């Protein structure tokens with residue numbers, strides 16, 4: 001549905017040039033929700049703005065439904081952009097217009113007649129559950145309500161794709177959750193494909209099928225959300241995961257515990273896998289597992305469990321026990337104290 005091929009974006013700067021994106025490839029499949037996560041300055045905004053060509057890539061191509069956007073005429077580009085809605089961190093509503101007009105004005109500009117405009121405003125305000133605020137002004141709305149209006153405005157043009165540029169970053173956790181639920185509903189009920197950028201791992205956790213991790217303009221890791229949560233490879237990905245689970249133990253504690261055994265992170269898919277296997281460890285091997293941290297993360301497509309255990313025992317017994325866990329579908333990662341991130 002959305003394909004970015006070898007996208008590079010270079011900006012001129014005082015000291016030469018900044019490479020905001022470096023040879024990025026990305027493929028968002030129809031009907032899925034894909035998320036790009038990265039720290040500030042990683043290139044997320046540039047990336048998402050390249051999708052609808054608000055930012056023109058220095059090189060590479062952007063295709064939507066197999067049609068290349070990068071070489072289109074302005075007229076054709078304008079038409080294709082109507083298939084792509086966008087929502088923003090700060091909502092971008094017209095302050096002097098009512099909720100109704102915020103949605104109606106762009107529709108009128110696109111040439112829809114009065115009746116169609118009214119029908120669409122009502123339909124999409126209904127979908128975002130905000131019909132009763134139709135005649136109020138943005139200043140009378142909460143942040144979450146403003147984002148709902150922005151979502152209704154984007155939907156009213158009946159796009160196939162919704163781009164979300166940090167849409168929940170200005171919201172508190174509860175409101176964030178309600179907006180994420182709304183995005184899930186839009187995806188499921190209207191079949192809209194969503195590409196979002198975020199610096200919050202909980203956004204990825206809750207609604208994404210597929211994840212890209214971006215750093216200094218490079219796509220450093222990607223995979224299904226389940227794969228990335230169970231088997232992260234890159235240090236930056238692990239750091240993002242640490243922000244949502246109590247994965248991080250202090251270096252000094254790890255070093256102290258490692259004096260007699262290993263400190264190992266076990267990751268498994270599904271809620272029940274970890275516990276029975278752990279109980280078997282002490283029966284099968286001369287080891288004693290002590291749970292240091294434990295949590296369950298509910299993802300869009302499944303549940304990932306995470307345990308950090310202190311495995312006490314002779315090194316060969318510990319190695320055998322870890323192999324047993326590996327053989328039974330639990331990924332294991334020994335934590336190293338100072339390098340544990």
Ligand SMILES: Nc1ncnc2c1ncn2[C@@H]1O[C@H](COP(=O)(O)OP(=O)(O)OP(=O)(O)O)[C@@H](O)[C@H]1O
Nearest residue numbers: 011012018020038039040041042043044045046047
């Ligand atoms: N118009 C521009 N002119 C010059 N440099 C730019 C421009 N836009 C972005 N950059 C630079 O490109 C790099 C990536 O910026 P970008 O805004 O895409 O990152 P980001 O991951 O979205 O960060 P944030 O989360 O802080 O918005 C940064 O080094 C930034 O300074």
